[in-house]
Amino acid sequence: MKETSRILVKLPNKLGDTIMATSFLTALRDRFPESAIDVIISKGIEGLKNFMPYVNHFYLFSKATYPGLIGNYKFGREMARQKSYDFYFCLPFSFSSALTGFFARCTRRIGHRTEHRGFLFTDRYRLPDGLHVVEDYMNLLDNFFGEKVTFRPPKLTFGEPVNFKLPEGDYIVLNACSGPPSRFIPAEKSASIIVEVKRKYTCRIVLTGGPNEVEYIGLIENSLKDEVKVINLAGKTSITELGWVLKNAKAMITTDSGNAHFANAVGTPTVVLFGAGLQSRCHPYNDDIFRPLQLLDLECVPCRSEHCKFGDNRCLSSIENIKIFEALDDLLR
Secondary structure: OOOOOEEEEEOOOOHHHHHHOHHHHHHHHHHOOOOEEEEEEEOOOHHHHHHOOOOOEEEEEOOOOOOHHHHHHHHHHHHHHHOOOOEEEEOOOOHHHHHHHHHOOOOEEEEEOOOOOHHHOOEEEOOOOOOOHHHHHHHHHHHHHOOOOOOOOOOOOOOOOOOOOOOOOOEEEEEOOOOOHHHOOOHHHHHHHHHHHHHHHOOEEEEOOOHHHHHHHHHHHHOOOOOOOOEEOOOOOOHHHHHHHHHOOOEEEEEOOHHHHHHHHOOOOEEEEEOOOOHHHHOOOOHHHEEEEEOOOOOOOOOOOOOOOOOOOHHHHOOOHHHHHHHHHHHHO
């Protein structure tokens, strides 16, 4: 690889996965400080580019704008008309993401042989079992360079000050939602955590959530007694503003979600409640500032279903509050 190569990287589609991919990007930049590194980032999480000063250019991809095979072809051809790329690193495991590099006519295309897509790559590698997601991505570089590549855990720094009014004094963030409903902390359980935080730490409580989670966060807020006040930021922050809120928090209690990785990457002590997720594969990578909690003795844990078969998310509601606050105290010490 030339020192001044043109490199294109297809980032994952989700917030947490993209944050975990920053270890890959910084390792690639360390290897090739003079090369142009461009990335494809998904619409909805493009605010993360404010935390990636080591990237030269961002292509914004939306399935709504470029639907299906034809859309993928148009997107790839548009990139090819702008630049020619020496290398295409494909981090997602989907067939369509491999097609993107093919349609963009990248000279060498590097990816894992998943989803029967190996023929679309010039450099294709087997995806080992049992790796953490961060290590999945780094495995591409290990194979490509033929040696173990050193890397740093995901870390996000702000490119510029953020103009966002934060709550006065110390506050703890509660993130009760995640992508699939099976990973939501039930509203009643969330309310009990909030009451205990107010009693134990006497600090403000901030609730976070995306635009599609506003209604659920409202249920949690409405289930509290009038004297228990919270700051509801659900649907009110951009990606950059959310990072600023997490960065300045005393701590965070959260589901297994993109927000858990976000808080971990900006250095905030975080307690993560794992329910349906596979903790060993997708936990936040900075071990010293997070504590995992998961009930392993339930018959359904772990599962990968998007909806709880019992309808009550008992894998999360049954985690005792005393365990949550023991973990939080341990972090805050």
